[in-house]
Amino acid sequence: MDWTAFRLSLWLAAWTLAVLLPLGIVAARWLATTRSRARPWLEALTALPLVLPPTVVGFYLLVAFGARSPLGDAFARAFGAPLAFSFAGLVVASVIVNVPFAVQPLQRAFAAIPAEVREAAQCCGLSRWQAFVRIELPLAWPGVLSAAVLTFAHTLGEFGVVLMVGGSIPGETRTIAIAIYDRVQAFDTGGAGTMALLLVAVSFATVAVAFGLSDRWLARATR
Amino acid sequence: MRRLLAALLVFFASAAAAQGALVAAAANVKFALDDIVAAFGRDTGHTVRVSYGATGTLAQQIENGAPFELFVAADEASIERLAAAGYTRDRGAVYAVGRLALFVPRGSTLAVDATLADLKAALADDRLKRFAIASPEHAPYGRAAQQVMERAGVWDTVRPRLVLGESVAQAMQFAAGGDAQGGLVPLALASAPALRTRGSYVAIPDAMHAPLRQRMALMKRAGAAAIAFEAYLRGPMAREILVRHGYAVP
Amino acid sequence: MTLDLAIRHPVPPLDVDVALPAGEIVAIVGPSGSGKTSLLRAIAGLVVPHEGRIALDGHAWLDTARGIRTPTRARPIGYVSQHYGLFPHLSAIANVAMSLMHLPAGARLERSRACLAQAHVAGLDDRLPRALSGGQQQRVAMARALAREPRLLLLDEPFSSVDRSTRKRLYVELKRLHDELRFTVLLVTHDLDEAAMLATHLCLIQRGRIVQHGRTADVLTRPRSVAAARLLDLPNLFDGVIDERSGTPTLRWGPHRLEIARAERASEPRSTAWTILPTRVLLHRVDRPSRGEHENAVACRVVDMVVLGDDVGVRLAPDGLPETRLHVKLSVHVAERNFLSPGRDVTVSLLRDAIVLLDA
Numbered sequence: 001m002d003w004t005a006f007r008l009s010l011w012l013a014a015w016t017l018a019v020l021l022p023l024g025i026v027a028a029r030w031l032a033t034t035r036s037r038a039r040p041w042l043e044a045l046t047a048l049p050l051v052l053p054p055t056v057v058g059f060y061l062l063v064a065f066g067a068r069s070p071l072g073d074a075f076a077r078a079f080g081a082p083l084a085f086s087f088a089g090l091v092v093a094s095v096i097v098n099v100p101f102a103v104q105p106l107q108r109a110f111a112a113i114p115a116e117v118r119e120a121a122q123c124c125g126l127s128r129w130q131a132f133v134r135i136e137l138p139l140a141w142p143g144v145l146s147a148a149v150l151t152f153a154h155t156l157g158e159f160g161v162v163l164m165v166g167g168s169i170p171g172e173t174r175t176i177a178i179a180i181y182d183r184v185q186a187f188d189t190g191g192a193g194t195m196a197l198l199l200v201a202v203s204f205a206t207v208a209v210a211f212g213l214s215d216r217w218l219a220r221a222t223r
Numbered sequence: 224m225r226r227l228l229a230a231l232l233v234f235f236a237s238a239a240a241a242q243g244a245l246v247a248a249a250a251n252v253k254f255a256l257d258d259i260v261a262a263f264g265r266d267t268g269h270t271v272r273v274s275y276g277a278t279g280t281l282a283q284q285i286e287n288g289a290p291f292e293l294f295v296a297a298d299e300a301s302i303e304r305l306a307a308a309g310y311t312r313d314r315g316a317v318y319a320v321g322r323l324a325l326f327v328p329r330g331s332t333l334a335v336d337a338t339l340a341d342l343k344a345a346l347a348d349d350r351l352k353r354f355a356i357a358s359p360e361h362a363p364y365g366r367a368a369q370q371v372m373e374r375a376g377v378w379d380t381v382r383p384r385l386v387l388g389e390s391v392a393q394a395m396q397f398a399a400g401g402d403a404q405g406g407l408v409p410l411a412l413a414s415a416p417a418l419r420t421r422g423s424y425v426a427i428p429d430a431m432h433a434p435l436r437q438r439m440a441l442m443k444r445a446g447a448a449a450i451a452f453e454a455y456l457r458g459p460m461a462r463e464i465l466v467r468h469g470y471a472v473p
Numbered sequence: 474m475t476l477d478l479a480i481r482h483p484v485p486p487l488d489v490d491v492a493l494p495a496g497e498i499v500a501i502v503g504p505s506g507s508g509k510t511s512l513l514r515a516i517a518g519l520v521v522p523h524e525g526r527i528a529l530d531g532h533a534w535l536d537t538a539r540g541i542r543t544p545t546r547a548r549p550i551g552y553v554s555q556h557y558g559l560f561p562h563l564s565a566i567a568n569v570a571m572s573l574m575h576l577p578a579g580a581r582l583e584r585s586r587a588c589l590a591q592a593h594v595a596g597l598d599d600r601l602p603r604a605l606s607g608g609q610q611q612r613v614a615m616a617r618a619l620a621r622e623p624r625l626l627l628l629d630e631p632f633s634s635v636d637r638s639t640r641k642r643l644y645v646e647l648k649r650l651h652d653e654l655r656f657t658v659l660l661v662t663h664d665l666d667e668a669a670m671l672a673t674h675l676c677l678i679q680r681g682r683i684v685q686h687g688r689t690a691d692v693l694t695r696p697r698s699v700a701a702a703r704l705l706d707l708p709n710l711f712d713g714v715i716d717e718r719s720g721t722p723t724l725r726w727g728p729h730r731l732e733i734a735r736a737e738r739a740s741e742p743r744s745t746a747w748t749i750l751p752t753r754v755l756l757h758r759v760d761r762p763s764r765g766e767h768e769n770a771v772a773c774r775v776v777d778m779v780v781l782g783d784d785v786g787v788r789l790a791p792d793g794l795p796e797t798r799l800h801v802k803l804s805v806h807v808a809e810r811n812f813l814s815p816g817r818d819v820t821v822s823l824l825r826d827a828i829v830l831l832d833a
Binding site: 114116117119120121122123124125126127130134135138139 | 517518519544545546547550551552554555556558559560561562571572574575617618621
Binding site for chain 2: 062066067068072076081082083084085086167168169170171174182184185186187188
């Protein structure tokens with residue numbers, strides 16, 4: 001049982017959520033309400049990671065911020081450590097790969113808010129921030145929850161991109177999915193099985209708790 | 224705001240903070256190196272973290288900035304290339320010479336024969352559906368397997384039935400998993416205790432392929448623990464372990 | 474004290490230039506697609522016109538020439554849209570509280586409760602919109618709009634999806650609130666009767682343009698154009714020729730010579746459209762001889778009669794104009810007393826002051 005790998009996976013999923021949810025909400029809201037002609041192109045762009053194989057995405061990410069790229073080079077010089085093959089690099093890769101899982105449910109949720117309600121918020125004198133927090137976000141909450149659960153679960157299981165961008169550095173980028181693969185290759189099917197079971201149990205529990213909390217949250221918010 | 228930036232810096236910089244030495248090693252030395260790392264830990268108290276993979280893949284990762292301090296490769300060419308590009312401290316040292324084995328999973332129709340005569344026969348009467356080797360493009364042991372089969376005159380006939388593993392570890396998976404009827408894999412893996420119940424093996428005479436000289440080298444960023452481990456690998460304790468696992472030592 | 478509107482916008486098309494009186498209930502009436510909702514949205518700031526100026530009592534909310542563009546949230550308005558736009562996840566009291574975010578939480582709740590009570594929906598504080606009837610939802614929406622003490626209340630067909638008895642009650646409540654608080658109300662409706670009941674000022678709108686506006690009674694009885702008459706659904710639209718050569722202004726209608734009130738000096742006869750309200754056509758009593766100075770008597774034949782409640786709509790064919798139909802509205806009582814029936818000959822008077830000349 002590789003507890004380090006397990007903790008790493010949870011940490012990666014948490015960081016991905018923390019970065020992607022706010023960004024995703026901003027992007028999804030814009031996509032849901034804009035009348036810009038660029039919208040279909042941008043929507044296609046957010047769906048791109050879904051269409052490409054994870055290893056291809058990983059390859060392009062390495063090209064983008066590996067040590068041989070200007071981005072990676074600048075990063076290494078600023079922080080003294082490379083971006084690729086580090087946990088930070090995994091977070092960046094994970095955020096990019098999860099964009100469709102976050103943005104699509106969020107966009108649908110924001111688009112489902114009737115224009116009449118949005119306009120009523122303006123006519124009540126609510127500031128943009130107040131309208132967003134008190135009116136739009138509660139109404140879009142099911143979408144936020146979907147996005148969070150999908151992103152979290154998907155990150156826990158992500159393999160191809162993590163392997164390409166992170167290598168399999170113990171304690172740094174060897175997530176539980178990779179650790180399971182390692183165990184299998186070492187013919188330690190017992191160890192692999194234990195970790196896999198734990199992964200399934202944790203994912204399941206997280207989703208169940210999230211949905212349960214959501215009901216209670218919504219009830220309180222509508223009082 | 225400033226505190227957030229500081230926290231971010233610490234977070235990113237911790238990527239460099241090593242917990243002991245960080246080593247990249249070819250998949251074929253896995254079982255041997257695990258034992259050596261354990262012994263090293265007992266003798267010196269240092270921890271060593273190892274990432275196993277195909278030599279070619281690991282070399283690419285190093286070129287892309289992977290923070291390994293020591294590269295234990297399966298060939299010499301990879302080390303020489305990295306040295307020429309300026310990633311290593313020096314041209315390193317040969318730490319072992321590897322051997323191939325023919326591994327046949329339990330229940331397979333193939334016979335364990337070092338001359339590969341039965342392999343030839345199995346190809347002729349269609350008993351052999353799939354045969355596993357590591358990809359000659361990525362793995363030195365894959366290239367050696369190709370040389371062996373060319374010598375035995377079966378390369379052309381076996382080619383369409385080959386299952387290529389992206390590393391020797393994956394090739395071992397295919398061979399022992401039962402999906403293939405057999406495979407040419409490193410002796411060090413085939414002889415591992417974990418595989419005893421999975422099937423049987425026989426060592427291939429090393430005259431049948433170019434010598435599998437395995438070289439290792441320290442990277443420019445290597446810290447004290449890595450340097451100590453590299454020396455340990457050349458020492459008597461490590462050499463004994465390597466021999467036990469089927470390698471020859473210089 | 475006026476609400477100045479000068480708005481030009483391509484899509485949806487708007488071309489409006491009026492000054493409406495502040496502090497009154499102004500009805501904006503037109504068929505669907507006429508631009509009345511667009512006008513309301515432009516005034517609210519939900520649509521920003523390409524060009525224009527919107528100012529209430531001299532305070533400009535929009536002035537494209539001077540670059541002034543106050544956002545909706547900063548305009549002192551209340552808005553009740555057609556389907557009310559209540560926040561579905563908030564209770565009635567929370568909905569109203571959203572208009573009061575400038576108050577601290579305690580005062581906010583108190584004032585919300587008071588507004589709901591004023592709108593006659595106290596006791597429904599904690600109900601969600603989906604648990605309210607149409608009339609209750611409308612009142613909550615009204616309470617929410619009025620909570621901010623707006624200077625301009627914009628209502629977009631707010632009574633259209635409510636049943637008749639509730640509607641009557643809501644009319645009374647609106648009037649009472651208006652009398653008390655004296656804000657300006659812009660009421661968009663397609664129902665002329667509703668406009669007649671509630672508004673002191675009436676605007677007729679068609680294809681984004683204001684066809685006529687003025688005091689309600691004036692607009693209803695004295696349309697100024699054929700377009701306005703059509704919007705008012707007036708049935709008696711005729712063509713005639715004005716002739717002033719003889720000294721007294723005369724309207725030639727087929728074989729008939731009708732005396733009219735003084736028109737603009739016209740040296741030459743000119744043709745014009747004209748109308749008369751069905752309620753202003755006087756029926757001569759069968760048993761009494763004709764009387765009065767300016768009677769403009771016209772002999773007709775009754776074509777048909779339709780009884781609608783207490784009134785009967787009669788269509789007459791004037792002598793000499795067999796294809797023309799003159800619509801008259803009488804009480805059933807008067808029709809019976811005069812033994813009206815299809816085919817009978819009758820005489821009517823088109824009083825001089827009731828004849829309205831129309832621009833094209």
